[in-house]
Amino acid sequence: EDQVTQSPEALRLQEGESSSLNCSYTVSGLRGLFWYRQDPGKGPEFLFTLYSAGEEKEKERLKATLTKKESFLHITAPKPEDSATYLCAVQETSGSRLTFGEGTQLTVNP
Amino acid sequence: NAGVMQNPRHLVRRRGQEARLRCSPMKGHSHVYWYRQLPEEGLKFMVYLQKENIIDESGMPKERFSAEFPKEGPSILRIQQVVRGDSAAYFCASSPSGEKLFFGSGTQLSVL
Numbered sequence: 369e370d371q372v373t374q375s376p377e378a379l380r381l382q383e384g385e386s387s388s389l390n391c392s393y394t395v396s397g398l399r400g401l402f403w404y405r406q407d408p409g410k411g412p413e414f415l416f417t418l419y420s421a422g423e424e425k426e427k428e429r430l431k432a433t434l435t436k437k438e439s440f441l442h443i444t445a446p447k448p449e450d451s452a453t454y455l456c457a458v459q460e461t462s463g464s465r466l467t468f469g470e471g472t473q474l475t476v477n478p
Numbered sequence: 479n480a481g482v483m484q485n486p487r488h489l490v491r492r493r494g495q496e497a498r499l500r501c502s503p504m505k506g507h508s509h510v511y512w513y514r515q516l517p518e519e520g521l522k523f524m525v526y527l528q529k530e531n532i533i534d535e536s537g538m539p540k541e542r543f544s545a546e547f548p549k550e551g552p553s554i555l556r557i558q559q560v561v562r563g564d565s566a567a568y569f570c571a572s573s574p575s576g577e578k579l580f581f582g583s584g585t586q587l588s589v590l
Contacts, residue, residue: 466523
């Protein structure tokens with residue numbers, strides 16, 4: 369059974385203070401690893417898909433990386449508007465559904 | 479191109495009533511997924527459908543819950559005889575190819 373563990377559960381940063389979120393996963397065959405952002409009362413918003421170890425993707429202040437066992441979401445010089453819950457999910461080669469972690473709740477203080 | 483549309487946004491039911499949640503996928507998307515999110519918990523997969531077919535319902539409770547995605551019209555998640563434990567946010571997602579999922583804003587179900 370697929371397992372996804374995210375850490376930390378919650379993270380508070382000062383504006384401009386860079387940090388990383390971790391996503392550890394266990395899957396029989398990885399089709400893709402996904403990062404989503406979720407704001408309160410809203411559905412998850414797609415950020416990135418990573419397909420193979422060593423792959424990196426960037427969008428504004430966010431960069432996602434992937435190894436065979438984990439993924440990191442690096443946040444560089446965050447702003448208060450980056451405050452949200454960040455969700456990691458894996459998709460198996462044999463299926464289509466996503467298995468999500470519990471998320472990291474990020475708060476960026478001005 | 480409108481996103482994934484879910485309605486209603488909020489639904490209040492009394493114990494024992496039926497709840498019907500609707501999801502219209504993005505245009506051109508034939509894959510639909512339903513997820514449930516309990517307070518302070520992650521998203522849990524319920525069911526995956528393509529037009530007129532249930533592909534994977536391994537996350538769906540065996541009783542009281544059913545889902546459909548007819549040839550015409552939205553996908554429906556139906557919960558019969560609701561109980562307080564069914565209170566949660568229900569999210570629908572759609573995909574054009576079964577790979578990247580796009581989520582709706584969810585339906586918040588409250589059972590009194």
